[in-house]
Amino acid sequence: MRIETQCVQAGYQPENGQPRILPIYQSTTYKYDSAEHLGKLFDLSVPGHMYTRISNPTVEMVENKIAALEGGVGAMLTSSGQAANLLAVLNIASAGDNIVCASAIYGGTINLFGFTLKRLGIEARFFTPEATDEEISALFDERTRLVFGETVANPALIVCDIERLARIAHAHSVPLVIDNTFPTPVLCRPIEFGCDIVVHSTTKYMDGHASVVGGCIVDSGNFDWEKACKYPELTEPDESYHGVVYTKSFGRAAYINKARAQLMRDFGCTPQPIAAFILNLGLESLAVRMERHCENAQAVAEYLEKHSKVSWVNFPGLASSPQHALAQKYLPNGVCGVISFGVKGGREAAMKFMDSLRLAQIVVHVADARTSVLHPASTTHRQLTDEQLVDAGISADLVRLSVGIENIEDILEDLEQAFKKI
Numbered sequence: 366m367r368i369e370t371q372c373v374q375a376g377y378q379p380e381n382g383q384p385r386i387l388p389i390y391q392s393t394t395y396k397y398d399s400a401e402h403l404g405k406l407f408d409l410s411v412p413g414h415m416y417t418r419i420s421n422p423t424v425e426m427v428e429n430k431i432a433a434l435e436g437g438v439g440a441m442l443t444s445s446g447q448a449a450n451l452l453a454v455l456n457i458a459s460a461g462d463n464i465v466c467a468s469a470i471y472g473g474t475i476n477l478f479g480f481t482l483k484r485l486g487i488e489a490r491f492f493t494p495e496a497t498d499e500e501i502s503a504l505f506d507e508r509t510r511l512v513f514g515e516t517v518a519n520p521a522l523i524v525c526d527i528e529r530l531a532r533i534a535h536a537h538s539v540p541l542v543i544d545n546t547f548p549t550p551v552l553c554r555p556i557e558f559g560c561d562i563v564v565h566s567t568t569k570y571m572d573g574h575a576s577v578v579g580g581c582i583v584d585s586g587n588f589d590w591e592k593a594c595k596y597p598e599l600t601e602p603d604e605s606y607h608g609v610v611y612t613k614s615f616g617r618a619a620y621i622n623k624a625r626a627q628l629m630r631d632f633g634c635t636p637q638p639i640a641a642f643i644l645n646l647g648l649e650s651l652a653v654r655m656e657r658h659c660e661n662a663q664a665v666a667e668y669l670e671k672h673s674k675v676s677w678v679n680f681p682g683l684a685s686s687p688q689h690a691l692a693q694k695y696l697p698n699g700v701c702g703v704i705s706f707g708v709k710g711g712r713e714a715a716m717k718f719m720d721s722l723r724l725a726q727i728v729v730h731v732a733d734a735r736t737s738v739l740h741p742a743s744t745t746h747r748q749l750t751d752e753q754l755v756d757a758g759i760s761a762d763l764v765r766l767s768v769g770i771e772n773i774e775d776i777l778e779d780l781e782q783a784f785k786k787i
């Protein structure tokens with residue numbers, strides 16, 4: 366199936382007489398014919414559900430859809446994007462280890478990696494978008510466990526050179542983890558460029574209606590944990606699971622099965638079945654929504670670029686963007702619906718402009734059907750120091766515009782009337 370069809374059809378295949386639409390199994394628990402069968406489930410020797418903290422049929426069918434969309438061997442939904450990033454790292458990093466990480470990433474991820482993981486003894490070593498291969502390689506040592514980047518950084522809109530990072534990561538025998546939230550698999554499938562683990566905040570375009578917070582981890586199945594010889598947590602017996610060896614029991618799907626059997630069991634950041642159901646409704650229209658988001662954002666970016674009250678526009682879809690060549694390589698069908706730009710007159714003019722908008726509304730959220738705006742420096746990224754703001758590609762006058770799927774003329778008219786007020 367092609368991706369537009371997978372968005373609608375993958376994950377749930379009803380059998381004769383079963384509900385046509387994904388059923389919501391709102392049940393914490395499951396029934397067994399014998400104690401022996403349940404014992405086998407606990408041994409992980411037969412597939413099935415034990416307890417909804419660990420897995421649930423509704424959740425599983427949505428996981429299977431997202432795994433299909435990304436081209437992975439398995440996926441695990443989490444209660445938020447933050448939880449997905451946390452578990453993706455903790456699955457293979459412990460106190461004393463470090464990770465090598467792009468600095469142009471979501472502010473919440475910088476806080477999580479740079480501060481909270483540090484308190485757990487895991488050090489994040491950041492590199493800027495300008496860093497050379499040699500500079501990035503110099504950050505590695507024998508305790509480096511993974512490389513992390515974001516396909517299109519929120520909100521800096523810096524496009525990650527996935528193939529280059531995969532090459533550097535693999536030269537050091539570690540996997541590449543990519544947060545693919547902004548493009549979604551409709552616009553970019555990082556696994557096709559050598560990425561090993563994909564993470565998502567499904568809260569954004571995947572849900573697409575600003576209804577449910579959620580996250581997802583997808584395992585490509587391509588990283589050879591045994592060959593890397595530095596991931597005993599996957600290749601040696603897990604004491605907390607009476608000696609299971611994940612690479613032996615699950616082969617290519619070792620990483621994602623360990624994440625579930627061990628970390629989801631212990632941390633419990635589980636999505637509710639109803640949340641998975643709502644996410645699935647969003648996924649069904651994802652391909653058509655992304656097409657319209659991209660088309661509208663391209664038109665808005667071109668309008669802003671010509672506007673006398675705009676000092677600069679950052680949108681990788683513009684031919685003038687320094688990100689354009691990377692965007693054409695990794696995102697040939699569109700980047701996403703998010704644009705950032707500077708209003709002439711700086712912070713104050715930007716605030717006045719935002720307050721004057723009528724259709725576009727001020728929200729913290731980004732990447733849903735409704736056009737919305739945000740001033741990151743004073744809101745989502747206000748915990749960052751000035752230096753971190755610069756590294757994340759954010760200036761004080763930056764307005765983040767999330768272009769929705771409304772009629773483009775209405776969006777442009779709204780922007781124009783707001784510019785007239787400043």
Ligand SMILES: *Cc1c(COP(=O)(O)O)cnc(C)c1O
Binds near residue numbers: 565569578
């Ligand atoms: C929003 C976001 C997150 C965090 O996801 P939540 O669902 O809000 O927890 C992580 N990465 C990116 C790129 C995001 O945009």
